[in-house]
Amino acid sequence: MDADGILDLYRRFVMPNYGPPALVLVRGRGARVWDADGRVYLDFAGGIAVNTLGHAHPRLVRAIRQQAGKLMHVSNLYAHEGQGRLAQALVERSLPGGRCFFCNSGAEANEGLIKLARRWGAPSGRYEVMTMRNSFHGRTLATLTATGQEKIQQGFAPLPEGFRHATFNDLDSCRAAVTDRTAAILVEAIQGEGGVLAAEPAFLQGLQALCRERDLLLMFDEVQCGIGRTGRWFGFQHAGVEPDAFSVAKGLGGGFPMGAIVAGPRLGEVFQPGSHGSTFGGTPLACAAGLAVIETIEEEGLLAHAEAMGALLAERLCETAARRPIVTQVRGRGLMAGIALDRPAAPYQDALREAGLLVIATAGNVLRFLPPLTVTPAQVRRAARLVDASLKSV
Numbered sequence: 001m002d003a004d005g006i007l008d009l010y011r012r013f014v015m016p017n018y019g020p021p022a023l024v025l026v027r028g029r030g031a032r033v034w035d036a037d038g039r040v041y042l043d044f045a046g047g048i049a050v051n052t053l054g055h056a057h058p059r060l061v062r063a064i065r066q067q068a069g070k071l072m073h074v075s076n077l078y079a080h081e082g083q084g085r086l087a088q089a090l091v092e093r094s095l096p097g098g099r100c101f102f103c104n105s106g107a108e109a110n111e112g113l114i115k116l117a118r119r120w121g122a123p124s125g126r127y128e129v130m131t132m133r134n135s136f137h138g139r140t141l142a143t144l145t146a147t148g149q150e151k152i153q154q155g156f157a158p159l160p161e162g163f164r165h166a167t168f169n170d171l172d173s174c175r176a177a178v179t180d181r182t183a184a185i186l187v188e189a190i191q192g193e194g195g196v197l198a199a200e201p202a203f204l205q206g207l208q209a210l211c212r213e214r215d216l217l218l219m220f221d222e223v224q225c226g227i228g229r230t231g232r233w234f235g236f237q238h239a240g241v242e243p244d245a246f247s248v249a250k251g252l253g254g255g256f257p258m259g260a261i262v263a264g265p266r267l268g269e270v271f272q273p274g275s276h277g278s279t280f281g282g283t284p285l286a287c288a289a290g291l292a293v294i295e296t297i298e299e300e301g302l303l304a305h306a307e308a309m310g311a312l313l314a315e316r317l318c319e320t321a322a323r324r325p326i327v328t329q330v331r332g333r334g335l336m337a338g339i340a341l342d343r344p345a346a347p348y349q350d351a352l353r354e355a356g357l358l359v360i361a362t363a364g365n366v367l368r369f370l371p372p373l374t375v376t377p378a379q380v381r382r383a384a385r386l387v388d389a390s391l392k393s394v
């Protein structure tokens with residue numbers, strides 16, 4: 001079927017909630033994808049921080065193929081090796097002594113964190129979860145309420161109770177938002193959808209101190225910035241803080257849908273039999289993908305590589321910013337990068353796609369770059385050249 005035929009099916013049968021698709025893609029390899037007309041693109045959208053190892057990484061493909069032929073799904077009535085090993089791998093890289101719960105998406109992982117906070121707070125009558133304005137935590141009713149952006153909540157009233165919003169990077173506003181009912185603070189180490197805004201280490205350290213002082217849980221949403229993207233396994237590790245629990249999803253399966261909660265020792269046994277669950281959580285197939293992603297990051301040295309490629313990208317984007325006054329800021333950490341413009345970013349996203357580079361416009365005036373951790377220096381330089389040229393031409 002040709003591109004027009006496919007788009008026609010979308011127009012007639014797929015809900016229009018994402019807006020009209022910009023491209024019809026047919027295959028990918030590393031940081032490149034090909035469309036239905038055979039045009040190749042450098043993929044710095046990265047499936048929105050999902051394609052950790054790029055497209056069709058042989059190691060990930062092999063792991064999924066082999067596991068699919070062996071055992072795909074058993075339900076959580078039964079154990080299998082992959083879930084145990086992936087839980088161990090996540091815990092050992094983040095919160096030693098902790099435990100994991102597996103699910104299927106970022107929203108579901110955050111929903112789990114919210115339930116964990118409520119269950120923990122219930123004996124003391126506390127249930128409120130504080131989140132930040134301009135945050136993004138997902139599209140379920142609870143997580144869209146946690147999300148501090150009205151446009152995401154429009155038309156979905158009544159929203160669930162028990163959420164309060166404070167200002168990101170403003171410790172005083174967080175302190176002021178604590179009530180007798182507060183159980184937890186949930187924060188992104190780097191706001192992704194909000195425009196690639198990193199939390200200041202001092203802010204996160206202050207949140208940790210506030211949580212200790214008021215006996216609150218400190219929780220991180222690592223759905224976008226986790227799994228090596230920033231040059232460390234998890235974004236909070238840059239600030240040297242230790243959360244009580246955090247969520248991961250996007251990059252965890254490298255394209256295979258999965259999510260997880262990792263809880264430290266204090267929360268590891270709050271969920272008891274019957275308190276939470278997910279039919280598809282942590283299947284043998286998903287866990288084989290997750291383990292392949294983590295092992296490949298380690299074996300290919302992709303944490304250090306992400307840091308180096310992020311530094312190269314930031315350096316080139318700063319050169320562009322110095323030359324092009326429409327760039328107001330270069331942001332991010334590692335391979336979660338963005339540039340803020342003094343005008344809407346969408347036309348530049350479209351122009352770059354025409355020029356062969358996929359990037360994501362977000363928060364109105366920000367262009368976001370989320371290439372695979374395997375991206376090469378030549379690909380980073382080429383992307384930066386295309387960005388520079390597009391900012392000149394429009």
Ligand SMILES: *Cc1c(COP(=O)(O)O)cnc(C)c1O
Pocket residue numbers: 104105106107108110136137138139188192193221222223224225249250
């Ligand atoms: C994408 C995202 C989510 C939601 O994840 P889904 O898998 O789309 O449900 C939650 N939090 C953050 C920080 C995200 O970037």
